Amino acid sequence: MSSFNNLTDSSTPKAFSKIDISGNNFPPSPAPSTPTNGRKYALATELVYTEHSDQYGASSVPIYQTLTSESLKTATFKQRSASGGGTFDYTRSGNPTRSHVERHLAKIMSASQALVVSSGMGALDVITRLLKPGDEVVTGDDLYGGTNRLLKYLSTHAGITVHHVDFTNVDALKETFTPKTTMVILESPTNPLIKVTDIPGIASLAHAANPNAIVCVDNTMLSPLFQNPLDLGADIVCESGTKYLSGHHDLMAGVIATNDPSLGERLYFTINSTGCGLSPFDSWLLLRGVKTLSVRMEKQQASAQEIAVFLEDCGFKVRYPGLKSHPQYDLHWSMARGAGAVLSFETGDTILSEKIVESTRLWAISVSFGCVNSLISMPCRMSHASIDAKTRAERQMPEDIIRLCVGIEDVGDLIDDLRTALIQAGAITVTVGGIRAGAPDGSLLGGGVSLASAS
Numbered sequence: 061m062s063s064f065n066n067l068t069d070s071s072t073p074k075a076f077s078k079i080d081i082s083g084n085n086f087p088p089s090p091a092p093s094t095p096t097n098g099r100k101y102a103l104a105t106e107l108v109y110t111e112h113s114d115q116y117g118a119s120s121v122p123i124y125q126t127l128t129s130e131s132l133k134t135a136t137f138k139q140r141s142a143s144g145g146g147t148f149d150y151t152r153s154g155n156p157t158r159s160h161v162e163r164h165l166a167k168i169m170s171a172s173q174a175l176v177v178s179s180g181m182g183a184l185d186v187i188t189r190l191l192k193p194g195d196e197v198v199t200g201d202d203l204y205g206g207t208n209r210l211l212k213y214l215s216t217h218a219g220i221t222v223h224h225v226d227f228t229n230v231d232a233l234k235e236t237f238t239p240k241t242t243m244v245i246l247e248s249p250t251n252p253l254i255k256v257t258d259i260p261g262i263a264s265l266a267h268a269a270n271p272n273a274i275v276c277v278d279n280t281m282l283s284p285l286f287q288n289p290l291d292l293g294a295d296i297v298c299e300s301g302t303k304y305l306s307g308h309h310d311l312m313a314g315v316i317a318t319n320d321p322s323l324g325e326r327l328y329f330t331i332n333s334t335g336c337g338l339s340p341f342d343s344w345l346l347l348r349g350v351k352t353l354s355v356r357m358e359k360q361q362a363s364a365q366e367i368a369v370f371l372e373d374c375g376f377k378v379r380y381p382g383l384k385s386h387p388q389y390d391l392h393w394s395m396a397r398g399a400g401a402v403l404s405f406e407t408g409d410t411i412l413s414e415k416i417v418e419s420t421r422l423w424a425i426s427v428s429f430g431c432v433n434s435l436i437s438m439p440c441r442m443s444h445a446s447i448d449a450k451t452r453a454e455r456q457m458p459e460d461i462i463r464l465c466v467g468i469e470d471v472g473d474l475i476d477d478l479r480t481a482l483i484q485a486g487a488i489t490v491t492v493g494g495i496r497a498g499a500p501d502g503s504l505l506g507g508g509v510s511l512a513s514a515s
């Protein structure tokens with residue numbers, strides 16, 4: 061991995077070498093989606109708006125995978141001269157459909173450059189290849205299990221020191237960042253404990269300790285619709301495009317965005333060298349999905365808010381930044397425009413949580429989130445099972461925690477289904493006074509669950 065550090069490539073035609081008059085370093089595109097002055101309309105408009113210059117006026121960018129003209133076919137591109145020099149030569153290095161979605165995402169992510177790869181973990185792999193042996197990474201004590209796994213691998217196999225810290229207490233972190241801090245990887249809100257990280261605060265501390273430290277924010281939980289980490293002091297933002305950006309669980313993708321051209325060039329070097337660029341068809345699907353990001357996520361968020369209130373009224377400990385009870389409510393809303401549609405709650409009993417999860421019908425028992433369908437899961441058994449039990453305990457991950465990923469179904473149906481599952485599992489009791497957490501005999505559930513007010 062270290063062999064990629066600080067490398068760029070003079071032999072490969074640079075896919076993104078031109079800075080436009082607005083200073084944007086967008087990749088080339090057959091149908092530029094960006095007006096020359098960058099983002100011009102509200103985000104909901106920009107998501108669907110694409111300027112097109114396709115030779116046949118196609119309103120959807122073509123998939124440059126099949127024969128589209130005399131000079132463009134399949135994975136390779138005919139050149140006009142023996143010295144090459146065409147904008148595209150080979151799909152691993154650059155492809156018009158991929159470039160188009162990259163250009164579109166750059167605009168939406170407040171970035172001068174975006175790169176799309178084969179998965180969210182692929183994006184994190186590309187980003188962590190900026191590290192070399194001896195480097196130090198500071199990351200959260202709550203983060204996606206796959207990211208934890210990758211960082212663990214780097215610490216055991218690649219000579220990288222990884223510090224997991226509680227990012228919720230910035231004041232206690234002054235000593236954590238040192239001149240050796242090369243990279244910071246954080247999520248806000250975190251998956252699955254919904255902890256909020258002070259992105260500007262952490263970025264300032266990291267950059268004060270080492271001006272070259274790279275602050276990378278995984279923005280998968282909120283998407284660019286609700287948060288733009290690059291505007292909050294991050295150097296790189298990444299997302300699993302498998303989630304909200306595409307929205308239908310019909311592809312895997314990862315997105316990396318930056319405003320630093322030299323970082324962009326180093327990231328692109330790795331993508332071209334390792335061959336993890338997103339395929340033309342998946343690039344096309346991602347572009348199609350992102351156009352509906354606003355309508356999907358606004359609906360999902362509104363429903364998530366209602367569901368969070370319902371569960372809190374039942375008496376459960378609910379983690380959702382749309383609730384005033386969230387310990388970092390103000391911090392969250394100082395950075396974000398929305399609370400997203402992922403929430404988690406605790407029942408106080410792992411067996412009971414399992415029963416609830418297995419009693420739902422509309423909510424699919426499934427990992428992942430960001431899809432139009434609603435999903436329910438137990439992170440400690442599923443998405444975060446790769447973090448061993450001892451580490452989960454040290455990081456205070458409640459084993460009973462249930463994660464809900466709210467889709468676009470009717471919210472009344474979703475709440476009815478959840479209520480039925482809670483009753484069937486014995487997690488709530490319906491009385492004339494309303495609903496309360498606990499068994500019919502009045503005994504409370506274990507853990508932090510208390511009697512609820514009637515709803």
Ligand SMILES: Cc1ncc(COP(=O)(O)O)c(C=O)c1O
Nearest residue numbers: 179180181204251280300302313
């Ligand atoms: C916050 C977060 N980041 C990254 C990833 C990795 O994305 P992918 O599954 O697309 O590799 C996931 C989930 O998988 C995630 O939840």
Ligand SMILES: N[C@@H](CCSC[C@H](N)C(=O)O)C(=O)O
Nearest residue numbers: 204206427428429442443446
């Ligand atoms: N078996 C997979 C689990 C993927 S979890 C996907 C998603 N990020 C989530 O949080 O649900 C693995 O081990 O990576």
